């Protein structure tokens with residue numbers, strides 16, 4: 001009872017309203033930015049025989065419907081690739097809910113949610129350079145819109161949102177690891193004053209391996225400065241059947257659930273593409289200057305949540 005009362009009292013804080021106004025402006029800015037560039041907006045799907053296998057272990061999130069086991073969407077990666085084969089879907093984006101039942105090891109994380117929203121996009125025939133340029137413009141545009149329209153809300157939150165005049169720097173995992181060790185992402189984020197990219201991560205099979213360079217990858221993360229950590233992950237995609245099989249086998253994956261996806265690839269129907277997904281709550285956390293991600297959402301879905309509602 002007491003928990004419920006204090007939660008409802010917390011809803012009444014002026015920051016809650018400020019965050020809500022900024023949230024609306026951010027979503028408006030992101031969506032109009034891509035709609036103005038001829039992207040088509042898809043609505044999310046929530047259940048499917050396959051979903052993103054992710055780069056880290058989470059508890060399975062599945063439901064039974066009649067005779068079938070269906071997975072809840074961890075990300076729309078495969079549906080983005082498949083959607084690009086549809087007529088008029090050369091450039092797409094989705095505001096997508098993602099469910100990731102994180103392990104208790106990270107229960108104190110201030111930047112993980114068990115369900116979050118991803119601003120997810122993909123470009124048929126896109127390249128890494130093209131996607132990174134688009135991301136930079138989209139982020140700068142969104143921050144400009146918030147600065148212009150939400151000055152009162154930023155003041156309420158005590159947040160001075162920096163303006164980034166120069167290009168976001170680009171580093172690769174190799175150079176950062178050699179210089180700073182395994183914790184390079186956190187260390188770089190803490191000392192950075194501008195968002196920056198890190199390329200060449202070894203991770204899920206669908207991120208494209210650099211042609212002719214085994215163990216090197218055409219992928220990129222955008223990292224927030226001031227210690228806010230990862231903002232976005234994206235990549236060019238594997239689309240050739242043989243190479244997809246090679247990458248899946250390298251990771252010892254069970255190919256069975258991917259039968260239909262692999263069949264589309266075997267028929268040569270997948271397009272080369274590039275894209276990425278921006279964590280919307282992480283973007284809000286950064287913009288609002290809130291250190292805990294639960295402070296930018298009304299309903300707490302952080303890993304240590306007690307799920308009051």
Ligand code: ASN
Pocket residue numbers: 052054074075076077118120121233234235275276277
């Ligand atoms: N949405 C990301 C991408 O486009 C994938 C992910 O969320 N794991 O690369």
